[in-house]
Amino acid sequence: MTITKTIESDALTLALSGRLDTTTSPELEDEINASLAGIHKLTLDFTELSYISSAGLRVLLAAQKKMNVQGEMRVVGVNDTIMEIFEVTGFSEILTIE
Amino acid sequence: MPAKSVREMTRIERLRHSLGARTFQAVLILSILIGVLVEAFGITLYAHTAKNEYTQAAEHLADTAGSVMQYEEQAVYEYARKIVQRYTDAGSDLQADPESAAYRLQFQEFLDDETWLEVNTLLKRLSDSNEADAVYVAALDEDALRFVYIFDSQGPDSPELPGDWDPLMKAELTRYLEGLEEPVSYLGRTAEYGVQSTGARYLFEVNGMKVFAFADINLNHVMKRSLRFLWQFGLLLAVLVIAGSRLLANRLQKEVVDPINRLSDAAAQYVEDKRKGRQEADHFAKLGIATGDEIENLSLIMADMESDLTTYIEDLTRVTGEKERIGAELNIARKIQEGSLPGTFPPFPDRTEFDLYASMHAAKEVGGDFYDFFLIDDDHLALVMADVSGKGVPAALFMMASKMLISNYAAIEKDSPAKILTRVNERICAGNTAGMFVTVWLGILEISTGVLKAANAGHEYPILRKAGQPFALLKDKHGFVVGGMEGVRYKEYEIAMEKGDQLFLYTDGVAEANDRDENMFGIDRTLTALNGVELPYCKNEVDAVSDAVHAFMGKAEQFDDITMLCLNYYGKETPMTEEKSLTIDAKVDRLHDVLDFIDAYLEEQDCPPKAQMQLDLAVEELFVNIASYAYPDGGGTAEIRIRAFGEPKRAEIVLRDSGIPYDPTKNEDPDITMAAEDRDIGGLGVFMVKKYTDSVQYTYEDGHNVLTITKTIE
Numbered sequence: 001m002t003i004t005k006t007i008e009s010d011a012l013t014l015a016l017s018g019r020l021d022t023t024t025s026p027e028l029e030d031e032i033n034a035s036l037a038g039i040h041k042l043t044l045d046f047t048e049l050s051y052i053s054s055a056g057l058r059v060l061l062a063a064q065k066k067m068n069v070q071g072e073m074r075v076v077g078v079n080d081t082i083m084e085i086f087e088v089t090g091f092s093e094i095l096t097i098e
Numbered sequence: 099m100p101a102k103s104v105r106e107m108t109r110i111e112r113l114r115h116s117l118g119a120r121t122f123q124a125v126l127i128l129s130i131l132i133g134v135l136v137e138a139f140g141i142t143l144y145a146h147t148a149k150n151e152y153t154q155a156a157e158h159l160a161d162t163a164g165s166v167m168q169y170e171e172q173a174v175y176e177y178a179r180k181i182v183q184r185y186t187d188a189g190s191d192l193q194a195d196p197e198s199a200a201y202r203l204q205f206q207e208f209l210d211d212e213t214w215l216e217v218n219t220l221l222k223r224l225s226d227s228n229e230a231d232a233v234y235v236a237a238l239d240e241d242a243l244r245f246v247y248i249f250d251s252q253g254p255d256s257p258e259l260p261g262d263w264d265p266l267m268k269a270e271l272t273r274y275l276e277g278l279e280e281p282v283s284y285l286g287r288t289a290e291y292g293v294q295s296t297g298a299r300y301l302f303e304v305n306g307m308k309v310f311a312f313a314d315i316n317l318n319h320v321m322k323r324s325l326r327f328l329w330q331f332g333l334l335l336a337v338l339v340i341a342g343s344r345l346l347a348n349r350l351q352k353e354v355v356d357p358i359n360r361l362s363d364a365a366a367q368y369v370e371d372k373r374k375g376r377q378e379a380d381h382f383a384k385l386g387i388a389t390g391d392e393i394e395n396l397s398l399i400m401a402d403m404e405s406d407l408t409t410y411i412e413d414l415t416r417v418t419g420e421k422e423r424i425g426a427e428l429n430i431a432r433k434i435q436e437g438s439l440p441g442t443f444p445p446f447p448d449r450t451e452f453d454l455y456a457s458m459h460a461a462k463e464v465g466g467d468f469y470d471f472f473l474i475d476d477d478h479l480a481l482v483m484a485d486v487s488g489k490g491v492p493a494a495l496f497m498m499a500s501k502m503l504i505s506n507y508a509a510i511e512k513d514s515p516a517k518i519l520t521r522v523n524e525r526i527c528a529g530n531t532a533g534m535f536v537t538v539w540l541g542i543l544e545i546s547t548g549v550l551k552a553a554n555a556g557h558e559y560p561i562l563r564k565a566g567q568p569f570a571l572l573k574d575k576h577g578f579v580v581g582g583m584e585g586v587r588y589k590e591y592e593i594a595m596e597k598g599d600q601l602f603l604y605t606d607g608v609a610e611a612n613d614r615d616e617n618m619f620g621i622d623r624t625l626t627a628l629n630g631v632e633l634p635y636c637k638n639e640v641d642a643v644s645d646a647v648h649a650f651m652g653k654a655e656q657f658d659d660i661t662m663l664c665l666n667y668y669g670k671e672t673p674m675t676e677e678k679s680l681t682i683d684a685k686v687d688r689l690h691d692v693l694d695f696i697d698a699y700l701e702e703q704d705c706p707p708k709a710q711m712q713l714d715l716a717v718e719e720l721f722v723n724i725a726s727y728a729y730p731d732g733g734g735t736a737e738i739r740i741r742a743f744g745e746p747k748r749a750e751i752v753l754r755d756s757g758i759p760y761d762p763t764k765n766e767d768p769d770i771t772m773a774a775e776d777r778d779i780g781g782l783g784v785f786m787v788k789k790y791t792d793s794v795q796y797t798y799e800d801g802h803n804v805l806t807i808t809k810t811i812e
Binding site: 021022023050051053054055057058081085088089090091093 | 686687689690693708711714715718719722770771772782783785786789790
C-alpha cells in the first residue's frame, strides 16, 4: 500500500492505493497520528484502494472519532466492493462518503 | 388533624399527637367546661337564695319594728305628728338644705324628747340583734320624693336626726306604697350604702304623709361572701377536674391506648422481621390482649391474619420454587431436544453430491416440530420433516419417541419410506393412550442416481425446484397422520432429482405464521421468498424464508414452531478439485503469504474477483486472530487447506491451529448501528467473516481448533 499526502493550509488529503489490511493499516494510523495536528478537513481518497479489512476499519473509526472533535472527515472514490463492506458493517452510517 | 403523616413526625410531635395526650386534652377541656357551668350555676343559685333570704329578713325586721311601735303607739304617733308638722311648716326653701343650721334649729327641741331616745334605743337593740345596718321610722314626702326621718337606730355612723331627709327614688316609693297591708321590701343600690335590702312596714298617716318602719340590711358582705365562695368552689372544682381527667386519661391510656400501641408495635416488628427474613410467626398471638372489647377482637383478627399470611407466604414460596424448578427443567428439556436434532452444517463435509441445511425455532420452550436427516448407508440419505399435534412438554416427548422410531425402522426397511411409516404407525398406535399423532414427510434419496422415494403422512406439500426453474409446490399424495389409526398402509412415490435441483421441506408454522392482524404468511409468500434467493445454496433459502416470516410477523407472538429443511442435489459426477494445503508460522507478517496462496488457488478456479476479495477478507480476519491470540506463550503454526467442489461451485477453506481453544462463531455480533463515539471495533472481523461466507463451522478436535468456511464461487 502507498499513501500520497497533500496539505493545503488546514486541509489534509491522503490518497491510498493497494490493500488496507492488517499489515498495512499501521502505516495509515501512524501517518494520521503524525499529520492531524491543526487539520480541520481530512479527506481520504480511496480511488486506488482495492481492499479493506477490519484492521483498516479500526483505523478509519479512530480517525473519524478524532475528526468529530476537531473538524470533518470525508472518504471519496469508494468502489462498490468496499462500499458493500461499509454497508455490511454499518460504517456507511458513521463515515461521510462522497 | 396534623398536616404531616405520622411517619414524618419527630418523636416529640408524635407524643403530642398521641391518643393518650389527645384523650387527656379532650377530657380536660370538657371537664373545665362543665366546671365553669357548675360554678356559674352555683353562684347564681347562692346569690338568688341569699337575696331572697335577706329580703325576707329585712321585711321581718321592719314588721317587728312596726309591731314594737304599736306598744307606744300614742307617743310615737304624737312625736311623728310633731316632726311632720315642723317639716311641713319649714317650707320648701328651708327643707332644701337639711344640713343648714336654720333647718336644724327647727328640730332642736325634739332631740331631748324621751320618746325619741327610748324608741331609738329600742330600734338600736333590734338592729344589733338582727345584724341589720339600720332600723328607723320615716315619713314619706311623696311630692318631693324624700324619706323624712323620725326615729333612727343610731347605727354605727352618725344617726339620722329627726327632720333629716334622704332622697327617695320613684320606683322605691311605688314599691312602698304597695305595702300598706303587708310588709314589702326594696332591693336597691346606692352610692352611699351599696347594695341593700330595705324592708318597710306601714304604720299610719299624719298630715297627709305616710309613716313607715324601715329596716336596712346591707348585702355588701353577702356579695363578699359569694365571691369567697366562688373562689373556694372554683379551686375545689379545678382540683377535681384535673384529678378526674388524669384518672380518666390514665384509664383510657391503660385500656385503649396501650393495647393499640402494643398492636402497632407488633405490626412494626412483624414488618421488620419479614424484611429481615426472620421466621417468627406469632407477633400478634403472643400479645395476649384481654381487654374483652373491640381491641381484643382486633388483636385476635390480626393474629388470624398473620397466621393466614404465614401460610400463604409459605405456599407462595413453595409454588414459586416449583415454578422455577419446572422452568429450569423445561430449559434442560429444550437443550436435550435441540441436541437431538442434527445441528452441524455442513453435516457431511465429505459428500459432494448434495448439501443440506435445516433450522427450527420453537414457539414455546420445547416444541413438537422436528426435522431429521441421516445416512442409512453410503448411498441412501433419509430426510424427515414432522409436526406433532399439540405443543409443550407432551408434544416434545411424543416427538422424541417418533424421531427414534423413524430412524430405527429406517435402518431396517432401508429404501421404502411407505413401509417405514406403516411400521412406525403400528408401534405408535399400540401405546398411544394420549391420542396424539404426528404428520410426517419422509424421503429417502438414492444419492448415486438421484431417485428420491417419499411418503407423506398428512404433512404439508414439499416444495421442489428443478434446475433453472422457479420453486413450485409438489402436490403429492397424502396418507393419514401417523398415530391416528391402526392398520394404515402408506403409499410412496418417486421424484427424479437432477443436478442443481433443490427440495424445500417445512412445517405449518411457516405458512400459518400470523402478523398482528391475524393475516397468514401463506405458501405464496414462502415461494416468493424462495425464488428471491440469488445464490441457490440451501442455507440461503432457509435464511430467506426465515427472514421473510419474521419480517411479516413483526412484533406478533410466534404461536407455532417454525421448522425448515432445504436440500441441494449436485449429483455424483460433480468433480472435486485437488485439495491444496499450506502450513505456515502463525505470525501477522506472514499474512500476505497466506493470501497469495488462497488467491493463486481461487484464480485457478476462475473465482469472480468480488468473491475472491471476500474470501481474502475472511481468511485475513481468521488468520490474524490465530496469529494474535492462539499462542500467547510464543510461536506456533497454522495449517490452511483449500478445495473447490459442487454445482454451483463452492470453495471450502479450513484453518487449523493447536493454540488455546477458541470458538469465534460464539462471538456476539457487534451493534453496527451505533454512532462513531460509542463504537468498539471488537468482534467486527468475525462479523464480516459470517457475512461474507455461506457457512462458518468450528470444531475442537485432537487438540486443534478447526474452522471451516465455505463460499459459492461462481
